[in-house]
Amino acid sequence: LAQFADNSVAALYASHVLEHLSYQGKVQAALAEWFRVLVPGGTAMIAVPDMEMLCRLYLHPGHTAEQRFEIMRVMFGGQLTPFDFHAVGLNLELLSLYLLNAGFQDIARVESFGLFKDFSEAKLGTIPVSLNVTATKPKA
Numbered sequence: 008l009a010q011f012a013d014n015s016v017a018a019l020y021a022s023h024v025l026e027h028l029s030y031q032g033k034v035q036a037a038l039a040e041w042f043r044v045l046v047p048g049g050t051a052m053i054a055v056p057d058m059e060m061l062c063r064l065y066l067h068p069g070h071t072a073e074q075r076f077e078i079m080r081v082m083f084g085g086q087l088t089p090f091d092f093h094a095v096g097l098n099l100e101l102l103s104l105y106l107l108n109a110g111f112q113d114i115a116r117v118e119s120f121g122l123f124k125d126f127s128e129a130k131l132g133t134i135p136v137s138l139n140v141t142a143t144k145p146k147a
Contacts, residue, residue, distance in 0.1 A: 011044040019045060020120070022054040022127045023137070025102075027084070030095040038109035045144040051111065052120045054127035056081050057138035058096035064131055074131075081129075081136050102140055111142035 019041050028034045041051055064070070065078045080086075084093040097105075103114045117139050120127060127137045 008040050008044050013043055014046045016044045017046055017049050019049070019051045020122065021051070022123070022125050023056070025053065026055050026093040026095055026097065027090065028094055034095060034105055035109065038105055038111075042109050042111065042144055047144055047146045049144045051106075051142045051144075052122070052139070053102070053106075053142065054120070054125075054137045054139045055097045055102060056093070057098065057136055058082065059098035060134065060138075061136060064134060064136075078131060078136075081131070097138065099138060099140070102138065106140070106142045110144065112145050113141075113143040115141050117141055 021041070025034055025037065028037055045051065061078055061082050065075055065082070070078070082093065082096065084091045086092055099116055106114050118135070120139060120141075127139050129136050
């Protein structure tokens, strides 16, 4: 985001991006950069695989091996390209900690952003598999 000035973006949308970054500094660096470009009062809309829900689904006794395989692919990435691997698993608690540490506030889970029909809307059966969160940069 180097081409964007500090405090120049009103809203940021990142669907299934953070899970591809290492928790050894890369997630923190991305959130710091998002925070930098957002205007005070600006909103980040972030979707990641909901690791907590995926673990529950994976362990559900009613699922077949094929269903568990599909759940595993959401957890660890489709792995069809070198860029389709997941490096971190997040639930609301962990993502909130990362966001708070980056300076965000007013962190809230939302069912949908209502913007696109992308993977933030994905379901396994009737169960949403994305953790969709909004967070705000303080006004000052």
